Amino acid sequence: MKRVSLTQHLVEEQRLNNAITAELRLLIEVVARACKTISHSVGKGALGGILGSADTENIQGEVQKKLDVISNEILLEANEWGGHLAAMASEEMETIHPIPNRYPMGEYLLMFDPLDGSSNIDVNVSIGTIFSVLKAPEGMGAPTEQAFLQPGAQQVAAGYAVYGPQTMLVLTTGHGVNCFTLDREMGSWVLTQRDMRIPEQTKEFAINMSNQRHWYPPVQRYIDELLAGKTGPRGKDFNMRWIASMVADVHRILNRGGVFMYPADARDPSKPGKLRLMYEANPMAMIVEQAGGAATDGRQRILDITPTSLHQRVPVFLGSKSEVEQVTGYHVE
Ligand SMILES: O=P(O)(O)OC[C@H]1O[C@](O)(COP(=O)(O)O)[C@@H](O)[C@@H]1O
Ligand SMILES: [Mg+2]
Numbered sequence: 215m216k217r218v219s220l221t222q223h224l225v226e227e228q229r230l231n232n233a234i235t236a237e238l239r240l241l242i243e244v245v246a247r248a249c250k251t252i253s254h255s256v257g258k259g260a261l262g263g264i265l266g267s268a269d270t271e272n273i274q275g276e277v278q279k280k281l282d283v284i285s286n287e288i289l290l291e292a293n294e295w296g297g298h299l300a301a302m303a304s305e306e307m308e309t310i311h312p313i314p315n316r317y318p319m320g321e322y323l324l325m326f327d328p329l330d331g332s333s334n335i336d337v338n339v340s341i342g343t344i345f346s347v348l349k350a351p352e353g354m355g356a357p358t359e360q361a362f363l364q365p366g367a368q369q370v371a372a373g374y375a376v377y378g379p380q381t382m383l384v385l386t387t388g389h390g391v392n393c394f395t396l397d398r399e400m401g402s403w404v405l406t407q408r409d410m411r412i413p414e415q416t417k418e419f420a421i422n423m424s425n426q427r428h429w430y431p432p433v434q435r436y437i438d439e440l441l442a443g444k445t446g447p448r449g450k451d452f453n454m455r456w457i458a459s460m461v462a463d464v465h466r467i468l469n470r471g472g473v474f475m476y477p478a479d480a481r482d483p484s485k486p487g488k489l490r491l492m493y494e495a496n497p498m499a500m501i502v503e504q505a506g507g508a509a510t511d512g513r514q515r516i517l518d519i520t521p522t523s524l525h526q527r528v529p530v531f532l533g534s535k536s537e538v539e540q541v542t543g544y545h546v547e
């Protein structure tokens with residue numbers, strides 16, 4: 215098989231689809247380089263002093279792990295120097311991070327969850343980085359938070375890196391989804407899966423079952439029916455997987471199908487779910503749709519939601535189309 219690097223692939227996309235600009239290509243390459251650096255840190259574990267808590271809290275009131283902070287810094291530093299950016303925003307920062315001293319101002323906005331699945335860092339289970347790229351609005355002066363509040367349908371690129379047994383980068387620029395594996399010896403990203411497609415039917419679901427008693431009726435009903443298996447209305451047995459790293463759960467679903475759910479629940483009605491719209495749900499929704507799947511908040515397409523704040527939360531149902539339609543149907547009924 216001919217070895218195709220990330221750069222070669224992006225140049226090809228630039229030529230064939232005329233879909234990405236040279237600036238967007240360079241931006242993606244800088245993000246990919248930062249993910250490579252994060253992957254090296256992850257790989258060192260206790261030897262690199264990266265495990266454990268940073269003893270600080272982020273804007274969401276969550277205790278930060280050392281690796282949350284380190285990954286955020288790696289992404290900030292790489293993109294300040296290398297990307298064609300006007301500003302960045304991250305799960306780990308209260309407000310936006312404009313690019314200093316850049317004239318003319320860059321054309322893109324980058325958002326990221328620098329380290330997804332923090333609870334898995336210290337136990338050597340797959341974790342990842344999720345990112346989303348938007349165009350800065352035309353004629354924007356100094357970058358503001360408002361500039362980021364665009365529906366996910368306007369993303370020009372989205373991707374994630376998963377730091378597992380292999381380090382992989384899954385990427386879309388709106389022309390399908392491709393997967394690159396990090397060649398650790400050569401230090402390069404190599405195209406290993408072209409045009410990933412999510413099977414439409416599935417027998418596998420992913421949800422944190424410990425929250426069951428708090429769910430609202432549509433989710434109770436849907437999961438009850440899956441659990442009833444062959445003897446229930448679905449007439450087939452379902453299996454369950456929950457890694458507690460969205461990147462790892464989504465990566466499995468991209469490869470072999472399934473449905474991933476993080477619904478809103480009755481614990482705190484002011485908190486619509488756990489996952490963040492701008493840098494978790496939107497990029498994953500774009501990837502999943504580009505691979506032939508679906509992604510909703512239970513009522514509407516995630517990519518159609520107009521955001522109201524940078525760190526807003528959203529219920530998430532994504533994966534194989536038929537299952538996402540089924541559970542969304544129960545909410546709409
Ligand atoms: O621990 P829970 O409630 O099952 O939540 C798991 C979910 O939380 C997350 O870890 C949130 O991501 P962060 O680690 O970036 O905060 C998702 O990756 C995952 O799907
Ligand atoms: Mg996350």
Ligand SMILES: [Mg+2]
Pocket residue numbers: 282305327328329330331332
């Ligand atoms: Mg995170």
